[in-house]
Amino acid sequence: xxxxxxxxxxxxxxxxxxxxxxxxxxxxxxxxxxxxxxxxxxxxxxxxxxxxxxxxxxxxxxxxxxxxxxxxxxxxxxxxxxxxxxxxxxxxxxxxxxxxxxxxxxxxxxxxxxxxxxxxxxxxxxxxxxxxxxxxxxxxxxxxxxxxxxxxxxxxxxxxxxxxxxxxxxxxxxxxxxxxxxxxxxxxxxxxxxxxxxxxxxxxxxxxxxxxxxxxxxxxxxxxxxxxxxxxxxxxxxxxxxxxxxxxxxxxxxxxxxxxxxxxxxxxxxxxxxxxxxxxxxxxxxxxxxxxxxxxxxxxxxxxxxxxxxxxxxxxxxxxxxxxxxxxxxxxxxxxxxxxxxxxxxxxxxxxxxxxxxxxxxxxxxxxxxxxxxxxxxxxxxxxxxxxxxxxxxxxxxxxxxxxxx
Numbered sequence: 001x002x003x004x005x006x007x008x009x010x011x012x013x014x015x016x017x018x019x020x021x022x023x024x025x026x027x028x029x030x031x032x033x034x035x036x037x038x039x040x041x042x043x044x045x046x047x048x049x050x051x052x053x054x055x056x057x058x059x060x061x062x063x064x065x066x067x068x069x070x071x072x073x074x075x076x077x078x079x080x081x082x083x084x085x086x087x088x089x090x091x092x093x094x095x096x097x098x099x100x101x102x103x104x105x106x107x108x109x110x111x112x113x114x115x116x117x118x119x120x121x122x123x124x125x126x127x128x129x130x131x132x133x134x135x136x137x138x139x140x141x142x143x144x145x146x147x148x149x150x151x152x153x154x155x156x157x158x159x160x161x162x163x164x165x166x167x168x169x170x171x172x173x174x175x176x177x178x179x180x181x182x183x184x185x186x187x188x189x190x191x192x193x194x195x196x197x198x199x200x201x202x203x204x205x206x207x208x209x210x211x212x213x214x215x216x217x218x219x220x221x222x223x224x225x226x227x228x229x230x231x232x233x234x235x236x237x238x239x240x241x242x243x244x245x246x247x248x249x250x251x252x253x254x255x256x257x258x259x260x261x262x263x264x265x266x267x268x269x270x271x272x273x274x275x276x277x278x279x280x281x282x283x284x285x286x287x288x289x290x291x292x293x294x295x296x297x298x299x300x301x302x303x304x305x306x307x308x309x310x311x312x313x314x315x316x317x318x319x320x321x322x323x324x325x326x327x328x329x330x331x332x333x334x335x336x337x338x339x340x341x342x343x344x345x346x347x348x349x350x351x352x353x354x355x356x357x358x359x360x361x362x363x364x365x366x367x368x369x370x371x372x373x374x375x376x377x378x379x380x381x382x383x384x385x386x387x388x389x390x391x392x393x394x395x396x397x398x399x400x401x402x403x404x405x406x
Contacts, residue, residue, distance in 0.1 A: 022092055024122060024138075026131045027060065027085050037092055042100025046169040053165040059099035062167045063088065066158055073263065075237040075311060083154045086114075086138045093122075104172045107155075114143045114151060152176060192350035193343065195358075197336045202226070204325040217303045220284045222321050225300060225314065227277035229345065232256055232268055233352035233370055236345040240311040242299040244291035247278065260371050268369060315345045353381045 022037075023030065035041060039059030046052075056062040063084050070077040090110060091099050097106075117123035117139045125137030143151065156173040163171040193201065205223065210216035228239060238258050246257045247270060254270040278299070279289045285305045298308025309317070326340035353370045361369070367378040 024089070024093070024136075026136060027064075027081075027088065029132070030060075033058070033060070033092070037096070037098055039098040039100040042098045042168075044100050044102065044168050044170060044172070046166055050166050052167050054162075054167050056167060060088070062162055062165075063099070063158065065165075066161045069161075075235075080154055080158070082138070083151045084158055086151070087155060089138055100168060102172055104175050107152075107172055111148055111152065114148045116142050191347050192354045193339065193347060195355070196333075197339050198230075198351060198355070200329050200333060200336050201322065201325050201340060204328055205321065214303060217284065217305075220281055221300065221303070221317065224277050224281040225318060226321075226348075227274050228299070229318070229348035230352050230355075231271060231274045233349045233356075234258065235261065235349060236314050237311045239300055239345075240298075240308065240314055244282075244295040244297050244299055245293050246299070247275070247291060248293070258371075264371065266368075266371050268371075318345050318348070319343075350381070353378070357381045 022033075032038075039045070039062070040057065042059065054062055054065045056065050067077060067081055067084065070080055087110065088099055090113060091097055091102055091106070094113070095102075095106065102110075120141075123137055124139045124141050125135055127140040129136045152173065156171070156176060159168065159171040159173050162168040163174075205219070205226065208219050210219055225239070228234065228242075234242075238260055242256075242258070248255055248257065254272075254275055256268045256270050257265070258268060259265050275290075278291075282289060282291070285301070300309060300314060301307060302309055322340045322343040326337045329340070330337040349370075353366065356366055356369060363375060363378060366381070367375050370378055370381075372378045
């Protein structure tokens with residue numbers, strides 16, 4: 001593994017100043033850190049007479065305690081581990097100081113680092129590299145503004161957890177301006193497919209014909225995935241976790257049972273179009289038309305149909321579809337091709353909610369479909385008022401005489 005020398009260690013009462021070599025590696029592969037770096041003498045540690053609620057003597061142990069709170073939520077665990085890991089490696093390798101000595105100015109510097117992790121050879125690599133590989137790196141490249149804010153929100157929660165447990169004397173990110181943590185409604189609105197782009201994607205998939213068995217299986221899986229993502233607005237990990245018997249009937253209507261973000265249980269209405277798509281997919285798997293109550297098998301499966309697939313595989317599968325469609329329409333619809341090339345699985349959630357709003361689904365039911373805790377979040381998807389506002393402003397119909405009308 002690639003290693004880097006730490007030469008800025010502060011002296012401690014029990015240790016002389018000396019150089020220390022730390023590898024660029026995931027947390028689980030790091031060597032035992034010296035006291036000057038592991039947080040035993042962190043400047044943000046509370047007084048010795050303050051009882052700590054965690055069985056943690058070092059920063060790494062404290063961060064691991066926080067991560068264990070999310071061990072039953074694999075998607076959240078991986079996202080939180082990634083951000084904690086990046087910060088820990090940065091404070092050790094770049095600052096040469098413990099995590100528990102970081103202050104607000106350090107974290108301002110870290111935000112700048114997130115925008116452009118340098119040197120690239122040290123910090124950036126291929127995101128698909130296994131964690132045990134010597135080529136593993138914590139970043140794939142620069143983080144955009146939204147990703148930076150997302151990282152800081154996660155880290156703010158980490159610091160608050162450790163402060164509440166009396167592992168830290170204070171939360172340096174509590175000083176972060178509140179507006180930085182607000183949801184970027186502009187990004188939410190832009191990251192969806194408008195009706196024209198959606199129709200191009202649907203038409204592309206509809207026109208595909210298979211010339212071999214594997215391609216046929218791929219097309220059928222895409223058809224169900226597209227219906228699932230569009231009609232139920234799920235998060236990608238919810239799709240990966242979905243079981244056949246999560247679809248059930250009550251009083252003649254179909255419902256989908258889902259355990260979503262924060263392990264919150266919900267039941268969402270399922271329309272006939274999705275049930276028809278599910279029946280078609282089950283037919284390709286040589287299963288009965290509809291699942292029974294004892295069918296705990298995965299809804300979305302590998303191409304052999306033997307087992308479910310991961311959220312990452314679902315993401316890559318849908319990227320393959322949108323990339324194909326993008327290339328197919330590049331000559332005739334370059335603007336739509338560009339949009340499809342950017343599309344990810346989460347775009348389909350935004351697309352689903354936006355199109356439901358456009359179709360006139362009432363706000364209260366739209367929020368329940370999206371499983372938003374706050375109606376303000378759902379209102380981001382409402383475009384009707386924007387359209388009326390635009391129409392009103394167009395009443396001021398003035399053209400600059402020096403500009404030719406197109």
